Amino acid sequence: MAQHPLAFLRTSAGMSHPAYARLIAETHAELGFGNMAARREKVSRWESGRTVPELGTQLAMAHVHRVSEKDVRRLGWPHWLHLATDDDALLEQPWTPQGAISATRRTAQPGREGTRSYLAVTGPVLEAQIKKALAALASPQQPPAQDGHFVNPDRLAGIEARTRALEVQGAGSSATPMTLHHAARAGHRLVGRLLATGGYDRPTGTRLLLLATRTAALCGYFNSCLGDEAGAERYDLTAIRSAAAAGSRRHAAACMSRLAILHLIAGDARDALSLVNAAQSLTPRPSPRFDAFLLAREALALARLGEARRSTQALDRATALVTGAPDEGPPTDGFGFGIGIDEGHLNFGYGYAWHYLGDQKKALAHFAPFLAPSTAQVPPxxxxxxxxxxxxxxxxxxxxxxxxxxxxxxxxxxxxxxxxxxxxxxxxxxxxxxxxxxxxxxxxxxxxxx
Known part of the structure; x- marks a missing residue:
């Protein structure tokens, strides 16, 4: 079960339920909101999601955690709580090239991972972020350019080649996911540093933003492979922001669909479906395999929502698109990672769908080829x-x-x-x-x- 953000804040402060209840009750009185009972059961109910604190109680919490009343009212419960954590960069950075650079640097900093176990951007806040991403792509700004130590094109080509090598290993590798994770993080830190401190013209700025999209997507993928969906969320949201700043609808669509998988694993299927729908709106004429890739994600979201007929129909359409489709080869923009799809991938998709729909025998029948002994390299x-x-x-x-x-x-x-x-x-x-x-x-x- 995902951890509630209030539980994260309370435990991060080293406070028990009774101690936190006393602190909020005292602050509530000091702020002139009146007396309230300091009962641990109240805190437990807030953290379980069963009840929503009254506005005065929320403002007392916000005072403790140094969040403004304006943000409490603007974001609502429990979303404003994320402003008291490291997740403020996910919500508050502007949808501009500079905002993308700042978010990239934030996610690239050491020690930013493993600090929570829940998805931070959900529900209406996620919908708002999706709308901002679509607006940024509809009216792209000039790419960044700045003075500084010149970013050598040959060095950039070397980083792109290493990134492409990691993307290939994302499909199958003899290296462990942790080894690939370390390599991806190193690449992301380097790109973040070049964006923030390097000197480059506008074409190179766009090239760096697209690289930041790819390195963030890699980090998100390997984080998810390691069971850290919260860390993966940070990276995927950063990747979407970088893609929007670079004006790349295709990159943004791919990253949105990858974020949708995190919501299928650890969140709400309705949020996953919103992300898939946004990705589809960005690619009105996709290639057959990319169309199938998006349809497969739509199918899994529908399965989580219990819509068996629509889910299997989407998977059948995806299968028809892939069957006999030509091999598209590596895309010219270098973003092949995570959007390749074939019959084996779709077969496992049917397994996921039947698992979500509650028919485990059918699920295992589709998982069976994946479980057979193989000498092929193992996907992370x-x-x-x-x-x-x-x-x-x-x-x-x-x-x-x-x-x-x-x-x-x-x-x-x-x-x-x-x-x-x-x-x-x-x-x-x-x-x-x-x-x-x-x-x-x-x-x-x-x-x-x-």
Missing amino acids: RTARRLLYVVDAHLSLGDLDAAVDSAYRAVDLIGSLPPGLADQYRRRFVPYLAEAPVSDLLPHLADHPAS
Whole structure:
């Protein structure tokens, strides 16, 4: 279950439920809003999402966390809470080239990951961000240019080549996801530094923004592979912002559809569908494979919403587009990563859809080819995907098969980072008394991702 932002703020301050209740009650009185009971149960209900604090209570919280009353009223509960965290850059940067540069530098800073376990930009706030992105793409601004140490074109070409190599490994690699994650973060930091401090003309500024889009997208992808959807969200939102600043509708559409997957995994399917619809609006005449890529994401969002007929229809349309479609080769703008799709990818999509729709036997039938022994290089997302296989086996009462899938994930990734390890452990909590699970648990211990 995703952590509520209030729980994140409270625990980050090292406060218990009773201590936080007392602090808010005291602040409420000091601000002239009157006396309120300092009960821990109130805090628990706020953090569970069952109740919304009254405005005076929210303003007392905002005073404690140094957020203005204007922002409380503008963003609403619980969205204004993100302004008290590191996530303010996701919401408050302007949709301009300079805003994109600032967001890139913020996400590139060391220690920005792993600080929360929930998606920060959801519901009406996500809708507002989507509208701002579409508006920025409809009226693109001049690309950035600035004085500074000259960004050598040969150096830029080298960074682009390394980025392309990582994108290729995103489809399959002998390296572990953590190794690829480190490489992607290094590339993103370098691009962020060049954007902020380098000297370049406007064509080079556009080229750097597109590189920032690609490096942020890579970081987001590898974060998700490691079970850190919150960190992936930061990167994907930054990638969308950079793509908009560069005026690239296609890059923005691809990044929106990737962010949609995070909302399918850890958020609300309605938010995922909003992102897919926005991506489709940006690409009215997509290539067959890109069209299929977007349709597959639409299908999964519909499946999460329980719309079986519309979901399978979208997947059938995607399959028809891919079947017999020519190999499009690497795109001229260098953004092939994450938008390649083939029959195998769509077969797994059917598995996801049936899993979301509750038919685990059909889901496992579509997962079966993916589970067969293979000498091909393994996609970094494989351990993340195996969680669905574990869920399907557990739903059918096959504990041994679920445990075997968890062992396979550990073998593939080397050792599980905290986010992914926690997700696997939670699946087996009801079976702790079973011997196979007791043997498995030591292999699901946390291993830092960085």
